[in-house]
Amino acid sequence: MIGFIEFDPSLGYWSPFTFWTVVISVVLTLGFTVVVFIGGIVDLRYLLKSMDEEAPDASDDGRAVAVPPAEADRH
Amino acid sequence: MPLASISSIHPLDWMILGVGFGFFLAWAIYLNTKTRSVADYLVSGRKVRMWLGMGAGIGGEIGLISIAAMCEQGYRNGFSFVIGNLISTPIMLVLFGVYGFGIERFRATRCMSVPQYVEMRFTSKLRILIGIINCIAGVLQMCIFPIGGAIFVRRLIGAPDTFMTLGMNIPTDWGLMLILLICPLIFTTLGGYTTLIVTNFFQGILVMATMTWLFVHVVIQSAPEATSGFVPGLQAMWSGLEQNLKLAGVNPFANSPDAYGIQFFLFLNVMTILLQFSYGPYLQQYASMDKPRTVSRSYLLGAIFGFGRSLIIFGLGVAALAAMGKAMPDTVIGVSATEWTSYATPYFLAKLGIPVVLMGFLLLALLFADVAVTDKYILSWSTSIVNDCIQPFRKSPLEPKAHIRAVRITVLAICIVLFLFGLIYKPGMTIWSFMWLTANLIGGSGIVVLLGMYWRGAKTPGAYACIAICVIAPLADIATRQVLARSGQTLPWTPEQTGLYTYLAGAVAMIVVSLLSGEKSKYWDLGAVVREQNRATA
Numbered sequence: 001m002i003g004f005i006e007f008d009p010s011l012g013y014w015s016p017f018t019f020w021t022v023v024i025s026v027v028l029t030l031g032f033t034v035v036v037f038i039g040g041i042v043d044l045r046y047l048l049k050s051m052d053e054e055a056p057d058a059s060d061d062g063r064a065v066a067v068p069p070a071e072a073d074r075h
Numbered sequence: 076m077p078l079a080s081i082s083s084i085h086p087l088d089w090m091i092l093g094v095g096f097g098f099f100l101a102w103a104i105y106l107n108t109k110t111r112s113v114a115d116y117l118v119s120g121r122k123v124r125m126w127l128g129m130g131a132g133i134g135g136e137i138g139l140i141s142i143a144a145m146c147e148q149g150y151r152n153g154f155s156f157v158i159g160n161l162i163s164t165p166i167m168l169v170l171f172g173v174y175g176f177g178i179e180r181f182r183a184t185r186c187m188s189v190p191q192y193v194e195m196r197f198t199s200k201l202r203i204l205i206g207i208i209n210c211i212a213g214v215l216q217m218c219i220f221p222i223g224g225a226i227f228v229r230r231l232i233g234a235p236d237t238f239m240t241l242g243m244n245i246p247t248d249w250g251l252m253l254i255l256l257i258c259p260l261i262f263t264t265l266g267g268y269t270t271l272i273v274t275n276f277f278q279g280i281l282v283m284a285t286m287t288w289l290f291v292h293v294v295i296q297s298a299p300e301a302t303s304g305f306v307p308g309l310q311a312m313w314s315g316l317e318q319n320l321k322l323a324g325v326n327p328f329a330n331s332p333d334a335y336g337i338q339f340f341l342f343l344n345v346m347t348i349l350l351q352f353s354y355g356p357y358l359q360q361y362a363s364m365d366k367p368r369t370v371s372r373s374y375l376l377g378a379i380f381g382f383g384r385s386l387i388i389f390g391l392g393v394a395a396l397a398a399m400g401k402a403m404p405d406t407v408i409g410v411s412a413t414e415w416t417s418y419a420t421p422y423f424l425a426k427l428g429i430p431v432v433l434m435g436f437l438l439l440a441l442l443f444a445d446v447a448v449t450d451k452y453i454l455s456w457s458t459s460i461v462n463d464c465i466q467p468f469r470k471s472p473l474e475p476k477a478h479i480r481a482v483r484i485t486v487l488a489i490c491i492v493l494f495l496f497g498l499i500y501k502p503g504m505t506i507w508s509f510m511w512l513t514a515n516l517i518g519g520s521g522i523v524v525l526l527g528m529y530w531r532g533a534k535t536p537g538a539y540a541c542i543a544i545c546v547i548a549p550l551a552d553i554a555t556r557q558v559l560a561r562s563g564q565t566l567p568w569t570p571e572q573t574g575l576y577t578y579l580a581g582a583v584a585m586i587v588v589s590l591l592s593g594e595k596s597k598y599w600d601l602g603a604v605v606r607e608q609n610r611a612t613a
Contacts (some may be wrong), residue, residue: 004306008317011325015317018154018325021161022386029383032376033283036133039126040276048109050122051269056112058475060185 084232084434091435092442095281099262099274099443106266106273113478116267117187117458118363123272128364129373131272133381134279135360138448139224139255139441142286142388144510146227146420149392152335153316153324156389159340164378167347172375177352179367180528180601183608187362188455189353189520190463196527196597197535199467201542205520206463208546213355213456214489216513217449222497223417224445225251230421231441252497256490258442259449263457263486267479268363271450278443283384285440288433289424290387293394296427312390315397324393342571343511345578349521350514352528355455367605395423457485515574519545522582526589531598537589541581548577 007015110116123131148156170176186192189209194202225248229236234251237244262270291305297315298308316324323333327340351357361370396419403415410418429437461481466473473481519542526533552566552573559565 005310005313008314011317011322014158014322014325015313018157019313021157022154022390025157025383025386027383029283029380029387030287032380033280036126036130036380037280040130043124043127044273044276046124047119047122047127047269047272051109051111051115051120054120054122056120056475057114058112060112060114 084438085431087431088435088438091432092438095436095439096442099277099446102273102277103262103265103270106270110266110269113475114187115269116479116482117454118359119269119272121185121363122365123363123369124365125369125373125376127272127276128360128369129377130279131275132360132373133377133384134275134277134282134447135271135356135451136381136448137279137282137384137388137444138220139227139445140220140510141448142282142441142444143223143227143417143421145385145388146392146395147417149389150396150419151392151416152327152333153320153393153396154386154389155320155323155325155327155329155335157386158325159327159335159343160382163340163344163347164382166344168375168378170348171351172371172378175367175371175374175605177525177528178361178370178374179605181352181358181524182361182364182367182370183601183604185362187359188355188459188462189358189524190459192524192527193520193538194467196533197523197538201523201535201538202463203467204539205523205542206459208542209353209355209517209520210456210460210464212513212516213452213459214492216510217452217456217489218493218496219500219510220445220449220452221252221255221493222248222500224255224441225249225497227417227421228255228441230418231425232438233425249498252494255442255445255449256494259446259453260486260490262446263450263454264483267482268359268454271447271454272363274443275447275451278440278447281436282440282444283387285433285436286384286387286391289429289437290390290394292430292433293391293424293427297394297398312394312397316393319396319401338569338571338575342575345575346511346514346518349518349525349578351521352524353517353519353521354514355459355517356452359455359458360451366608366611368609391424392420395420398427399423453486453489454482457482457489460485511574515549515577516546518574518578519581522578522585526582526585527598528601530589531596532589533585533598534589534592534594534596536592536594537585537587540588541585544584545577545581548580549573 005016005019007019112120114120171178181192184192184195186195188206190202190206193205228234228251229247234247237246238250239245262274294308294312295303295305296308297311298304299311320333321331322329323331327335328337364370364373399419403410403412403419407415407418407422461473461478465481472478522541522545523533523538527538549570552570556566556570
């Protein structure tokens with residue numbers, strides 16, 4: 001028995017190690033979800049605001065832009 | 076205990092589903108009014124900051140098909156995946172989270188897709204070739220999403236195999252598949268990537284909360300009859316895992332046919348690295364972020380803290396294993412042994428019963444898990460088809476409205492392909508194997524991008540050699556296996572080994588052929604661009 005769970009001794013340390021890794025990862029993730037939610041709401045407000053403010057760039061549509069010749073020639 | 080049935084879903088659960096759908100739809104309609112340019116539609120105007128990007132990124136990886144696949148893996152292999160992940164996480168964290176290896180450089184190019192970078196670094200013909208290969212492999216991989224998700228939901232809610240409509244007996248999977256395709260179509264059309272980022276963010280939180288609630292419910296219900304509560308349930312579940320899978324349930328390298336094995340993890344890690352530079356949906360997400368450093372920071376935090384979410388879903392499969400064992404119950408008919416592993420968890424959950432309200436949130440979470448991932452992938456491949464396979468053949472670029480319309484039409488066309496595939500699909504391998512097999516074809520372009528970004532000696536002929544090997548070898552492997560299978564034979568190596576050594580051969584070929592080529596390199600120093608962009612937006 002380690003903590004509150006009884007493990008199969010024939011599996012050695014693999015079973016308790018995996019168990020506690022799972023528990024710690026899940027607890028960390030749950031706490032982190034709250035942080036992501038709060039931070040995400042702040043970033044969402046920024047996204048909405050900046051989409052209103054910045055002028056759209058018609059040339060930014062996925063076409064390949066030539067590498068500046070000075071940069072390409074350097075190598 | 077009888078299986079739950081669709082008619083037993085409480086009106087309150089339908090109401091939760093309806094209100095939730097309305098919430099997401101209202102966001103999509105609102106965001107559509109804010110989308111003014113192609114960049115807004117395809118990469119959220121590159122204004123996504125760390126927390127929102129990370130939340131949406133995590134949400135975009137928990138699709139309905141991923142949930143089905145994780146439950147399947149939990150049932151087949153227990154929690155042994157944990158150890159493999161613990162080994163690979165430090166490598167990935169340092170590479171991508173700390174150094175931003177390759178992913179920061181890709182963001183610095185301001186490209187929307189891999190082929191766009193390939194044209195800038197190599198040639199437009201190579202861009203078209205890679206665009207076509209990646210799009211075919213990506214769409215092929217997506218084909219399993221709607222039908223796989225529909226099968227999972229049908230089993231979960233205990234719906235009949237067929238239903239009568241217009242005097243015809245229609246498979247329920249087809250009806251569910253139609254719903255799972257129409258919803259992403261609506262959300263992709265309204266607002267594109269901006270809608271996707273926002274809905275994926277809320278969906279990620281919703282799935283996390285709902286799956287945790289469901290897991291706690293399942294654990295409590297797993298307690299022996301004489302006892303009750305969370306801890307006895309957890310004990311029963313863990314002991315059940317140990318008894319059924321022994322060491323293979325907690326050690327991925329155990330000497331057992333149930334274990335993953337070291338070759339599987341080597342292949343998985345190499346492919347995970349290469350997909351960071353070649354997989355359209357990942358790179359479109361990186362392209363939407365406000366600066367290169369945001370890409371690495373969100374990777375770092377997402378990798379450290381996002382792992383637990385997968386374990387909760389794996390846990391549902393483990394609970395099914397602990398309660399029912401590995402053998403298929405005699406009461407289950409018309410299901411093959413291959414199908415049973417994917418059927419086991421929804422069958423177990425339906426048998427256990429899901430309480431009112433939780434069922435409503437679960438249906439909402441599953442629906443939007445499907446919307447999130449299908450949206451993300453379908454928009455990415457549609458973008459690539461229009462930008463990399465259509466646009467290069469035009470003499471003048473499309474006007475912004477026509478460009479967005481072309482992406483929307485492509486989204487619709489892909490949805491039709493996915494639906495037609497679902498009509499003929501028969502499960503023949505695990506969901507994970509199918510997804511990795513198709514992703515294998517895309518990995519080769521990761522080598523081209525990686526060497527292109529870091530090695531000034533990388534040349535176009537070398538890139539062609541690499542792509543040829545990485546496409547031909549896996550296809551030859553699949554074809555040979557199909558032929559040998561007819562006479563009951565198989566190749567003496569695994570598909571994972573083929574994938575691993577193909578990448579190695581592809582990299583060697585690219586280096587050797589590039590060294591022999593006299594072509595002038597179009598290399599430019601992306602490291603300096605990364606530093607400049609990080610400073611400019613600091």
